[in-house]
Amino acid sequence: MTTTTATPTAGPEKTFKDKLAAGSFEIQKCAGCGKHVFYPRVLCTHCGSDQLDWVVASGAGTVYSTTVVRRKPDAGGDYSVVLIDLAEGPRMMSRVVEIAPDAVKIGMKVKARIAGSGEAALVEFVPA
Amino acid sequence: MSLGTKDLRGSVAVVGVGLAGCGEAPGWSETEIMAAAARNALADAGISAQEVDGLVVASVNIFLSGLSIGEHLGIKPKFTDSTCVGGSSFVGHLIPAAMALNYGLCDVVLVTYGSNQRTGVGRGDAAKYKAILDPLPFEHPYKPFNPPSSYALAAARHMHQYGTTREQLAEVAVAARQWAQLNPEAFSRDPLSVQDVLKSKMVSDPLTVRDCCLVTDGGGAYVLVRADRARQYKKKAAYMLGVGSAHWHRQIAAMPDLTVTAATESGQRAYEMAGLKPADVDVLELYDAFTINTLLFLEDLGFCKKGEGGAFLSGGRIAPGGSLPVNTNGGGLSCVHPGMYGMFLIVEAVRQLRGEAGARQVKDARVALTHGNGGVLSSQITALFGSEETL
Numbered sequence: 204m205t206t207t208t209a210t211p212t213a214g215p216e217k218t219f220k221d222k223l224a225a226g227s228f229e230i231q232k233c234a235g236c237g238k239h240v241f242y243p244r245v246l247c248t249h250c251g252s253d254q255l256d257w258v259v260a261s262g263a264g265t266v267y268s269t270t271v272v273r274r275k276p277d278a279g280g281d282y283s284v285v286l287i288d289l290a291e292g293p294r295m296m297s298r299v300v301e302i303a304p305d306a307v308k309i310g311m312k313v314k315a316r317i318a319g320s321g322e323a324a325l326v327e328f329v330p331a
Numbered sequence: 332m333s334l335g336t337k338d339l340r341g342s343v344a345v346v347g348v349g350l351a352g353c354g355e356a357p358g359w360s361e362t363e364i365m366a367a368a369a370r371n372a373l374a375d376a377g378i379s380a381q382e383v384d385g386l387v388v389a390s391v392n393i394f395l396s397g398l399s400i401g402e403h404l405g406i407k408p409k410f411t412d413s414t415c416v417g418g419s420s421f422v423g424h425l426i427p428a429a430m431a432l433n434y435g436l437c438d439v440v441l442v443t444y445g446s447n448q449r450t451g452v453g454r455g456d457a458a459k460y461k462a463i464l465d466p467l468p469f470e471h472p473y474k475p476f477n478p479p480s481s482y483a484l485a486a487a488r489h490m491h492q493y494g495t496t497r498e499q500l501a502e503v504a505v506a507a508r509q510w511a512q513l514n515p516e517a518f519s520r521d522p523l524s525v526q527d528v529l530k531s532k533m534v535s536d537p538l539t540v541r542d543c544c545l546v547t548d549g550g551g552a553y554v555l556v557r558a559d560r561a562r563q564y565k566k567k568a569a570y571m572l573g574v575g576s577a578h579w580h581r582q583i584a585a586m587p588d589l590t591v592t593a594a595t596e597s598g599q600r601a602y603e604m605a606g607l608k609p610a611d612v613d614v615l616e617l618y619d620a621f622t623i624n625t626l627l628f629l630e631d632l633g634f635c636k637k638g639e640g641g642a643f644l645s646g647g648r649i650a651p652g653g654s655l656p657v658n659t660n661g662g663g664l665s666c667v668h669p670g671m672y673g674m675f676l677i678v679e680a681v682r683q684l685r686g687e688a689g690a691r692q693v694k695d696a697r698v699a700l701t702h703g704n705g706g707v708l709s710s711q712i713t714a715l716f717g718s719e720e721t722l
Contacts, residue, residue, distance in 0.1 A: 216468060242469040242584075268491070268589055270483040271536040272476045284475045284535075286484055286584055296470045296584040305536070309491045325472050 215243035218257070223324040228262060228315055230291060231255040241293035262315035263290035264328060271304040283307050287328055301329045336604050341722045343429045344561035344568035345553045347376025348678040353549035353667045354518045357450040361393060364445030366403050368550035376554045377565040378439060383554075385410040385440035387428055389420035391448075391670045392457065400443060410437040416578065417705020418618055418671040420444075422712040425555070425574050432557045445550025446669035470582050476535050478620065479543055481583035481707035483535040486623040488589040490537065492638065495626065497537050499641030501528035503622035504541050504664050506650035511661025513651060513691035518547050519665045528622075542622040544663035544672070551674035553681065558722075569681040570722055572607065572698070573715040575600020583707045590638070593711040594631035594702060601700075601713040602633075609633040612715070613696040614683045615655065616676040618704035619662040625649070628702050629657070632713065656693045659683060673703035677714070684718045697721055 212218060215231070219242075222229045231240040235252030246253050264287040271281050283304035287297050299307040300318075313328035349371025352364040359367075365388065373380060386408035390396035397413040400406075410431040416423055421444055428440040448454065462471060475481060489495045505525055511517035523541065531539035561568035577593035577600070580586045602608055609632060617628045626640035634655065635643035649657035658664075660679040663672040680699035682688045698721055703712040 220468075268484040268488040270475075270480050270487055271533075272474065272480055273533045273535065282474070284473050284480050284484070286589075294584050296473050296475065296582070298473050309487065 215245060215255070219243040220322070220324070222257065223317060223326065224321050226317060228260045228317060228326050229257045230260045230289070230293065232258045239289070239291040239293050241289065241295055260315065261290045263331065264288060264313050264315065266299065266307060266309050266311040266313060267294055268309060269299070269307045281305070285328070287313060295326070297326055297328050299328045299330070339429050339433065339574070340572055340604050340606070341570045341717075342558055343425075343432050343555050344558050344570045345677065345681050345716070346556050346561055346564040346566065346568050347372040347374075347378060347554035348681045349373070349375050349552050350516065350678060351550045352445065352447075353516060353669075354547050355450050356447060356548040359447055359548070361390065361445050361447050361451070362399050362403050364447060364548065364550035365400050365443045365552070368445055368552040369400070369404060369441055369443040372443070372552035372554050373441065375566060378554060380404050380406055383439050383441045384408055385428060385431055385437035387412045387424045387440060387442040389413055389415040389424070389444060389671065391446060406441070408437065410440070416710035416712075418620065418673045419703030419705035419710040419712040420671060421674040421677060422574070422701055422703035422714050423576055423710070425571055425714055426576060428555050429571060429574070432555065438556065438560070440555040441552060442555065442674070443550065443552035444671060444674040446671070447548045448670045449546050449548045451548070467582060470584065478707055479538055480535040482621040482623055483538045484583055485589040485627070485708055486537050486621070489623065489626070492590055493641070495641040497529055498525055499645055500537070500542055500622040500626065501525040502645055503619065503625045503649070504528045506644070506647065506653070507619060507658050507662040507664040509650045510659050510691055511665035513689070514661050514666060515689075517661035517666040518545055519661070538621060538623070544620045544668040545665065547667050547669050549667045549669040551678045553674070553677050567685045568719065569684045569699070569716045570719065571714060572717045572721060573601035573603070573605030574713065575604065576710070576712045578710045581706055581709050586708060590627070592627050592631050592708050594628050594713065597711040597713040598632040598702070601715050605715040607698060607715055612698050612700045613656070614659060614680065614693045614699045615657045616659070616680050616699065616701045617657060618672055618676060618702060619658055619664050620668070620672065620704060622664070624704055624708070625657060627708070628704070632700065632702060651691065659688065659691050659693060673705070676701040676703060680716050684716060
């Protein structure tokens with residue numbers, strides 16, 4: 204969006220979700236300062252520029268912190284909630300799957316994948 | 332002409348505090364609890380509702396809360412603020428209220444809060460509507476059990492980085508409970524041991540249900556006036572010596588370092604305004620929504636070094652009889668926690684400075700530090716209060 208025209212397509216949140224639904228996990232990179240931004244925003248949180256380009260995320264990340272949300276087995280059982288530091292710099296909330304939630308450790312190297320499809324598409328991580 | 336921040340030191344004072352409906356208040360609406368707390372604070376000061384010309388309120392649920400409570404109380408304020416930054420709001424309200432008083436916009440500010448979170452109907456439905464009205468699309472799909480999961484992530488990181496233990500976190504809950512046992516108004520007063528905390532139901536690792544605050548009903552209120560009027564009321568005034576606010580994030584994923592809160596900045600601002608340092612503080616009221624909070628705030632407010640909070644508070648240092656009295660009412664962990672707790676920090680600090688805290692009274696308490704937390708370690712607001720001799 205520029206200051207003088209209406210939105211050409213959609214805001215950054217919907218743009219991200221549309222890309223994800225199409226099978227591509229993309230994050231923003233600032234043309235002003237070169238740093239990456241996540242979650243998707245209107246302005247760069249590092250320098251204030253509105254020149255944010257979309258780039259395909261490497262998918263590489265490291266577990267910054269982890270918790271297991273406790274839930275009764277008949278309600279689906281315990282599950283993972285983590286914070287992942289992406290190789291590009293930003294941090295995001297996600298989950299680590301394919302291992303037990305209490306086997307997820309801080310410092311673990313993980314790799315992103317897209318779970319679900321359409322509007323339910325979601326970035327999750329598996330051990331690298 | 333412009334006032335400097337140091338001109339705010341000692342310029343306003345709390346002259347009345349009150350509580351209402353703490354614990355369980357079935358059959359009471361949120362606005363009614365706020366009104367009852369307001370009545371008690373005004374009676375404490377000896378001020379009629381009609382003398383109030385500044386009205387400040389924050390609510391978890393009520394849109395236009397300032398208008399609602401004004402209408403309910405029959406107050407026609409010249410100054411209103413209803414900023415909500417979570418549980419720290421009522422400490423933060425000191426800033427606009429002090430400015431309004433100092434510039435003569437009004438003479439008597441009433442700050443009030445109430446919630447029927449425990450016994451009120453529709454809690455589950457409210458959460459569903461909130462998710463629609465205020466979606467957090469980059470966290471909500473992962474179903475963090477918030478707020479506990481966000482604080483659990485901070486606790487896990489602190490444990491990883493500094494070797495902090497679950498036992499040390501549990502000591503925070505035990506100390507709070509021991510203070511609560513000295514406070515007849517506290518909600519949870521049964522004995523609690525470190526082992527009890529560790530063996531309680533895990534909610535979001537590493538936090539058990541006893542690492543988490545209570546869910547109660549309750550309200551509180553305070554009355555703030557300019558210092559030049561503070562001596563004309565019934566009780567001893569508690570002067571605001573310093574206040575500072577900071578926030579760096581809302582959602583936990585956006586917190587720069589989960590082991591360092593914006594209390595590092597809010598505290599520094601408050602100390603600078605007050606001309607005080609941690610060693611000058613006699614009693615601390617820290618927003619303990621979770622056990623990790625107390626530990627982080629002791630570090631970030633300068634009572635110990637970063638990473639040493641666990642060892643610092645071990646061995647009963649912050650419990651009754653310890654060298655540093657923290658959360659003397661029992662805190663959010665054991666006294667009261669109706670959605671947003673910040674109001675209760677100030678009520679307890681004022682009672683301590685007046686010397687009316689009964690069995691839990693800290694001897695010769697002259698300087699009290701209140702530290703409010705809002706969101707998920709997000710909004711951090713620190714205020715220092717002192718008795719008349721600290722001016």
